[in-house]
Amino acid sequence: MSHGVMQAAREPNPGAPSASREPVLRIRSGSKIYGGVHAIEGVDFDLHPGEVHALVGENGAGKSTLCKAIAGAIQLTSGEFLLDGKPTRFEQPRDALNAGICMVYQETSLVPTMTAAQNIELGNEKLLTRFRTLNIQAQQLLQSLNFHVDPATPVALLGTAKKQMVEIARAIYHKARIIIFDEPTASLTPEEIVHFFHLVRDLRSRGVSIVYISHALEESLQIADRITVLRDGKLVITAPAREFTREALVQHMVGRDVAQVAYRKPERSHQRREKVLTVENVTMGMTVKNMSFSVYAGEVVGIAGLIGSGRTEIAKIIYGALKRNLVNGGTIRLRGKPIRYRVPRQAIDDGIAYITEDRKANGFFETMVVDDNVYIGSLATRRGWSFLLSRARRSKLASYWVERLKISALQRKAKIIELSGGNQQKVVLAKTLVQDPSIVIFDEPTRGVDVGTIPHIHGEIRRLADEGKAVVVISSYLPEVLAVSDRILVARTGRIVAEFDAADATQDKILYAAVH
Amino acid sequence: MSVQSPSRGVAATAASSRFGAALGKPSQEQIVLLITISLLVVFGLTLNGFASVSNLLNLLRSISILGVLGLGMGLIVISRGIDLSEVAIMAGSWAIALIYMQNGMSVGAGVLLALGIAVLIGIVNGVMVAFVEAPALFVTLAAGFVIYGLAFWIAPAWVVYAPKDLPSLMYFGAGRLFGIPVPILVFAVAAIAMHFFLSRTSIGRFIYAQGDNPEAARLTGIPLRPLIVLEHVLVALLAWIAGLVWIGTTGSMQMAITQGTMIFDVVLVVVIGGISLVGGRGSVFSVVVGCVLIGTLLNAFTIMDVNSEVQNIIKGVVLLVSIVLDNWLHPRDEETARQGD
Numbered sequence: 001m002s003h004g005v006m007q008a009a010r011e012p013n014p015g016a017p018s019a020s021r022e023p024v025l026r027i028r029s030g031s032k033i034y035g036g037v038h039a040i041e042g043v044d045f046d047l048h049p050g051e052v053h054a055l056v057g058e059n060g061a062g063k064s065t066l067c068k069a070i071a072g073a074i075q076l077t078s079g080e081f082l083l084d085g086k087p088t089r090f091e092q093p094r095d096a097l098n099a100g101i102c103m104v105y106q107e108t109s110l111v112p113t114m115t116a117a118q119n120i121e122l123g124n125e126k127l128l129t130r131f132r133t134l135n136i137q138a139q140q141l142l143q144s145l146n147f148h149v150d151p152a153t154p155v156a157l158l159g160t161a162k163k164q165m166v167e168i169a170r171a172i173y174h175k176a177r178i179i180i181f182d183e184p185t186a187s188l189t190p191e192e193i194v195h196f197f198h199l200v201r202d203l204r205s206r207g208v209s210i211v212y213i214s215h216a217l218e219e220s221l222q223i224a225d226r227i228t229v230l231r232d233g234k235l236v237i238t239a240p241a242r243e244f245t246r247e248a249l250v251q252h253m254v255g256r257d258v259a260q261v262a263y264r265k266p267e268r269s270h271q272r273r274e275k276v277l278t279v280e281n282v283t284m285g286m287t288v289k290n291m292s293f294s295v296y297a298g299e300v301v302g303i304a305g306l307i308g309s310g311r312t313e314i315a316k317i318i319y320g321a322l323k324r325n326l327v328n329g330g331t332i333r334l335r336g337k338p339i340r341y342r343v344p345r346q347a348i349d350d351g352i353a354y355i356t357e358d359r360k361a362n363g364f365f366e367t368m369v370v371d372d373n374v375y376i377g378s379l380a381t382r383r384g385w386s387f388l389l390s391r392a393r394r395s396k397l398a399s400y401w402v403e404r405l406k407i408s409a410l411q412r413k414a415k416i417i418e419l420s421g422g423n424q425q426k427v428v429l430a431k432t433l434v435q436d437p438s439i440v441i442f443d444e445p446t447r448g449v450d451v452g453t454i455p456h457i458h459g460e461i462r463r464l465a466d467e468g469k470a471v472v473v474i475s476s477y478l479p480e481v482l483a484v485s486d487r488i489l490v491a492r493t494g495r496i497v498a499e500f501d502a503a504d505a506t507q508d509k510i511l512y513a514a515v516h
Numbered sequence: 517m518s519v520q521s522p523s524r525g526v527a528a529t530a531a532s533s534r535f536g537a538a539l540g541k542p543s544q545e546q547i548v549l550l551i552t553i554s555l556l557v558v559f560g561l562t563l564n565g566f567a568s569v570s571n572l573l574n575l576l577r578s579i580s581i582l583g584v585l586g587l588g589m590g591l592i593v594i595s596r597g598i599d600l601s602e603v604a605i606m607a608g609s610w611a612i613a614l615i616y617m618q619n620g621m622s623v624g625a626g627v628l629l630a631l632g633i634a635v636l637i638g639i640v641n642g643v644m645v646a647f648v649e650a651p652a653l654f655v656t657l658a659a660g661f662v663i664y665g666l667a668f669w670i671a672p673a674w675v676v677y678a679p680k681d682l683p684s685l686m687y688f689g690a691g692r693l694f695g696i697p698v699p700i701l702v703f704a705v706a707a708i709a710m711h712f713f714l715s716r717t718s719i720g721r722f723i724y725a726q727g728d729n730p731e732a733a734r735l736t737g738i739p740l741r742p743l744i745v746l747e748h749v750l751v752a753l754l755a756w757i758a759g760l761v762w763i764g765t766t767g768s769m770q771m772a773i774t775q776g777t778m779i780f781d782v783v784l785v786v787v788i789g790g791i792s793l794v795g796g797r798g799s800v801f802s803v804v805v806g807c808v809l810i811g812t813l814l815n816a817f818t819i820m821d822v823n824s825e826v827q828n829i830i831k832g833v834v835l836l837v838s839i840v841l842d843n844w845l846h847p848r849d850e851e852t853a854r855q856g857d
Contacts, residue, residue, distance in 0.1 A: 321735060348737040362731035367724070367796045376725055379718045380737035389716055431736065 022085055024049045024209050025070065025101075025178060030079030032065050039065040040233045042079070047178065047209045052200060054212045054224035054241065058253055058420075058450040062233040063213050067180045070211065071103035072096030097123070102176035104167045104184060110155045116142075116162075117151035120170045141169055145199065160307070161192040168199065179203065180211040185219060186447075189306040189476075190511060197223055215448065216477075217249050229253055254452045273297045274335070276470040277439055279314065282330035284322065287313045289494035290330070295439065300461060300471045302485030304478060304510050310494040311474045312357060315441045319354040320347045334439075349382055353437035355428060357444040357474070363428040366417040370407065370427055371398035373416055377431035384435070401430035406456050422453030429460065440464055441472040446480060458484050478507045490514050544790030544838070544845055545802050552809045559816045566819055573697060579811035580699035581758050581765070586785045586803040587710045588754030592747050593786055594714070596727040596795030597652045599751045601641065602782060604660035604774040606755040606762065608667035609633035611769045615671040617679050627685070631756050637663060638752030642745030664774045677768040689764015699761045706757060711800040723747065727795030777828075784831065785810055788838040809834075 023046040032039045040062035047053050055063045068074045069081075072090030081088055083099060090096045093103075110119045117138035121129070131152075138151035147165040155163060164184060171179050181200075185193045200210060200223055214220055220227055221241055229236040229252040236252045277295040282288055288310040295301050305311045316322040318332055320341025332339050334350055341347045344354070356363045364373050375394040378384035386393075402412060405426040408419070416427055425445070433440070442461065446454045461484050465471045475481050481488055488505045490498040490513040498513035542550075560567035585602055592599050613630035617623065637659065644655040678685060691698040714720035722743055725733045734740050763769055787793065788809060789802030813834070817827050 319735075343739075343741075344735050345737040345739055354735065356735060362729060362735055365725050365728040365732060365796070367728045372721070376721055376738075377736055379721060385718060387717055387719070389718055389721065435737070 023047055023082075024084060026080070026082040026085075027066075027069075027076075028080035028082070030066070030069065030076045030081065032062075032069060032074060033077045038233050040069075040230070043230070043233075043235045045228060045235070045238075047211065049177075049209055050204050050207045051225040052204055052210045052212055052223055054214070054220035054227045055230065056214075056217065056220055056227055056249055056253060057230035057236075058452065061230040061253070063230055064182065065233075066230070067103060067182060067211060067213065070096070070178070071101055071180055073103070097174055097176075100175055100177040101180070102171035102174055102178070103180040103182065104164070104171060105182055110163055110166060110170075112156035113154060115152050115154055116149050116158065116166045116169075119155055119166055120151070120173050122170070123174070138169070141173060145169060145172065145202075161188050161196075164188070164196075176208065178209045178211070180213075182213045183215065184212075185214060185216065189308075190478075191306075191515060193219075215451075217246050217451070221246065221249070250451050273299070276335060277318070278331075278333040278336075279318070280331045280333070282314065282317060282324050282332060283328060283494075284313060284317055284324045287494055288317065288324070291491070291494060291496055292330075293489055293496050293499075295470045295472055297438075297470050298465055298468045299486040300465045300473060300484050302481035302488040303472060303474045303491055304476075304481045304488060305491030305514050307476065308493075309491040309514070311491045312443055314491075315354055315443055315472070315474060318347070319352060319441065320344045321354070345380070348380070348435055348437070351436070351438040352441070353432045353435060353439065354441045355432050355443060355445065357447060359424055359428045359448075364416050364424060364431065367415065369415060370402065370412045370419075371395060373427050374398045374401050374430045374434055377434045381435045397434055398430075401434060405430055405460060420450060420453075421448040422450045422456075425449050425457065426453070429457070433464075437469065439470045439472070441474070443474045444476065445473060446475075446477070454480075478510055481510070482507065544841055545799070545805050547841060548789055548805045548809055548838070552805060552812055555809070555812050555816070559812065559819075563816060563819050566816065571815070571819075573700070575811050575815040576700045576703075576808075577697045578815065579807045580697075580703035581761050582781060582785055582810070583703045583803065583807040584706050584754055584758040584761065585782045586807055587706055587800065588751035589782045590786045590789075590791050590798065590800065590803040591710065591714070591723065591754075592652075592751050593783075593791050593793060594727045594795060594798060595723045595744070595747050596730065597645065597744065597747060598783075599641065599656045599748060600653065600779055601637065601656040601660040601663060602751055602755045603779045604663040605634050605637050605752050606759040607769055607771055607774045608663035609637070609752075609756060610759040610763060611667045611671045611676045611771055614676045614678055614763070614769055617682075618677075623682055623685055627760070630759065631753075634752040634756040634759075635749055638749035639745060641752075642748035645748065646741040646744035660774060660779075664771065668771055671771075674772050675768050675770050678763050685760075686764045686767070688760045689762065689766070691764070699765065702757065702761055706754065707800050707804055714800060719743070719746070724796050727797075729796075781810070781831070784835050787842075788834060790842070792842060 025045075025047040027043065027045040029042040029044060031041050031043070043062070043066060045066065055066065057063050065074070069076050072093045072095050075089065075091070088099070090099070096102075111122065114122070115135075117131075117134045120138050120141065121134060135151045142149050142151060142165070145165070145168070147162075147169060149158065149162050149165050149169075155166060158166065168179070185196060188196060200212070203210060204225075212220065212224060221244060224241040226238060227241050227244055227249070228238040229249065231253060274297045275294050276297050279294070280292050281290045282292070283290055287308070291310060291314050293301075303311050303314075313322055317324045321344050323342075324330060324332075324340075329340075334352070339347075339350065341350075347354075365376065368376070371394055374397055375389075378393075378397055379386070379389075398412065401407070407426045407430065408423050416424060419427070425448075429445075445457050445461065449457065458480070461471055461473060465486070473481065473484055482502070482505060485505075486502050488500045488502060488510065489496050490500075490510055492514055498510075500509060565571055585606070588602055589599065609630040612633060613621075613626045616629060617626040621629070641652075641656055641659055644650050644659075645652045688698055688702060693701055714723065722733070722738045725736070725738060726740060726743060730740065759769065785806035786798075786803055787806075789798065789804070789806030791798030791802045810831070813830065814827065817830075
């Protein structure tokens with residue numbers, strides 16, 4: 001029973017892992033080949049007991065492949081795999097689990113209809129268990145981890161952060177001594193991230209070894225003892241985290257200097273331009289309550305706020321993808337004219353664009369190539385519609401946007417699902433911008449986008465504003481909001497609670513407004 | 517990923533898919549086509565009378581009704597929908613029209629009446645699915661029963677015969693043009709028209725987009741609801757055309773077919789050819805290839821005098837094999853599918 005294990009492992013960690021200690025896991029020149037191509041090639045990796053080891057690299061660099069090999073989800077094509085110094089081979093994830101290796105996946109792997117307690121025990125059930133016993137055991141475990149989760153709640157009713165807590169509790173329950181976190185903070189609020197870091201440090205002090213994958217480099221620098229950088233499936237460098245800076249990491253990841261785009265922040269004219277969009281007291285159920293703000297032509301408005309603050313919902317309401325309350329739902333005006341769209345198509349006809357936060361779920365058409373994705377965006381508008389398809393127009397539109405957004409031209413013949421996250425996001429941008437909107441709402445424009453591509457997307461956001469469009473950027477990533485916005489709004493519990501001019505805004509001020 | 521640093525992962529998948537297309541993994545259409553051609557060669561060499569022109573024409577003719585129905589089903593399955601009332605629309609609309617024709621309605625009016633009934637049912641199906649947002653599976657299953665009941669009420673007979681001496685009506689089933697039976701030509705024209713519609717028009721593109729990802733289609737501004745109604749109307753239209761051929765072939769309309777397994781044969785030819793039930797995949801070519809495969813098997817069985825139970829077993833096995841094939845060709849959890857993460 002996990003409870004006992006954890007008590008036994010209570011002694012504090014004797015500090016940073018010393019080189020003299022035997023690594024709990026060691027991979028020597030590990031390679032994995034898919035369809036004749038190396039996903040990872042000759043990678044050396046070792047993990048000491050009680051260390052946090054961050055894996056860093058662009059999309060497709062081989063981080064996930066390496067972690068799956070460690071967790072037994074795939075087998076290395078060649079190379080040595082030593083666990084506690086002994087050669088080991090996992091045929092399936094279950095073998096790894098029995099050896100105490102547990103992977104906490106990006107998409108949570110819990111059974112939604114089961115309770116937290118049932119999920120924690122999943123895979124280890126006895127033939128008969130009393131619910132009461134089960135719940136008490138789970139409650140003890142959760143409390144010992146400082147998690148405030150009711151073990152009797154079905155997982156479907158829990159928030160993302162709590163689901164993750166259940167996953168971690170499950171890993172502990174299964175006596176994990178190596179835990180792999182794949183993008184653990186992607187869907188956590190800043191507050192929850194702080195909490196999560198406490199937990200990681202706590203696990204480390206119990207002697208658990210942690211492999212940590214995250215897009216946010218600051219996190220890796222903050223939490224990790226050592227960092228390994230992968231590029232194109234090869235090991236670039238492994239070194240203690242304190243020897244890196246953010247810039248150095250980026251340089252290792254992309255293998256060159258990344259030009260920091262210097263944003264031209266135009267002197268904000270005191271004489272305001274045309275007010276394009278006005279949101280007045282808009283209300284939808286319990287998620288959006290009396291939200292009000294305006295957007296002007298030629299400016300970028302950033303909306304910061306935690307998940308669940310109503311940021312995404314207000315965007316979807318404006319766009320017609322969600323419906324606000326019919327009675328007392330408030331008013332939305334487009335250049336003074338009240339609007340209430342039933343379907344997004346009407347919003348598109350009026351020149352409003354919304355770029356989704358979840359491109360995989362509803363951003364692009366995965367069976368189609370880049371050109372078709374862009375062309376279909378145009379076909380779906382009144383002006384771009386024609387009964388017969390035109391190859392000439394398709395390739396003209398696609399070429400323009402591939403060029404303008406610097407979409408990797410090699411991949412135009414590839415299905416979009418095969419592209420990197422950054423290129424996928426650019427295709428989604430192209431598919432929307434081809435509709436020639438005058439108001440563009442970006443929702444998490446750089447989520448899951450590799451660092452080399454982020455400046456391109458930020459540059460495009462500024463360019464749209466410079467062209468005179470009204471741009472709204474919704475983002476959980478504060479440095480992004482600060483970098484691109486002229487004006488910053490902060491949403492909390494369905495309201496806009498603060499407004500800052502870009503010149504006065506700081507991360508602390510925004511965070512304070514978002515949480516308090 | 518930036519232009520300057522193309523990632524290995526992406527290059528890997530792009531390369532492996534090209535590699536796969538060239539060697540390892542052809543499309544399902546190509547595999548089924550290959551199997552069909554080998555079967556044709558084997559049967560041609562071993563079965564007496566199989567390779568004759570008249571038998572091959574007979575083979576094609578026997579699949580033309582199934583093929584026309586399959587075109588409609590293929591269209592709606594590509595859009596991630598389904599229409600289980602297609603056979604009932606064919607039988608019901610024509611049975612009612614034939615009764616009126618027996619009672620003195622002119623051929624032209626009767627044909628238009630059948631068309632009107634079919635389109636009306638298509639609209640009702642489409643509105644139920646698109647606007648009431650009921651699941652297509654249940655809407656069309658229920659519609660099939662309602663049509664069967666209504667038609668039987670208006671025309672209380674298992675078999676409704678066409679009035680005698682109507683060569684113009686019989687032409688589409690029994691006629692020949694340049695020595696080729698007209699049903700084959702009807703199937704060919706319908707297939708070409710459908711291919712043009714799906715691959716060369718923007719509505720066709722929208723249908724693929726809807727099947728690929730309905731929510732993305734909605735957010736892109738594709739008018740989904742009118743599109744769904746249109747799809748169901750097109751299915752009904754093809755059912756009406758198939759009914760025209762059916763009457764010409766048999767001289768009657770049998771209500772019994774709405775209670776049989778014909779609708780599953782229609783789904784079978786669509787799925788075998790590689791139109792995935794997931795939506796967004798496959799083409800008219802899939803339907804044609806699927807039809808020819810089934811037609812070849814059934815024709816050979818008839819020559820070999822295989823009884824119908826065994827035929828059903830083989831049809832079932834073919835369906836299972838094609839689903840396994842689909843899984844092999846479109847693996848759900850392969851690493852490659854996640855490289856873009």
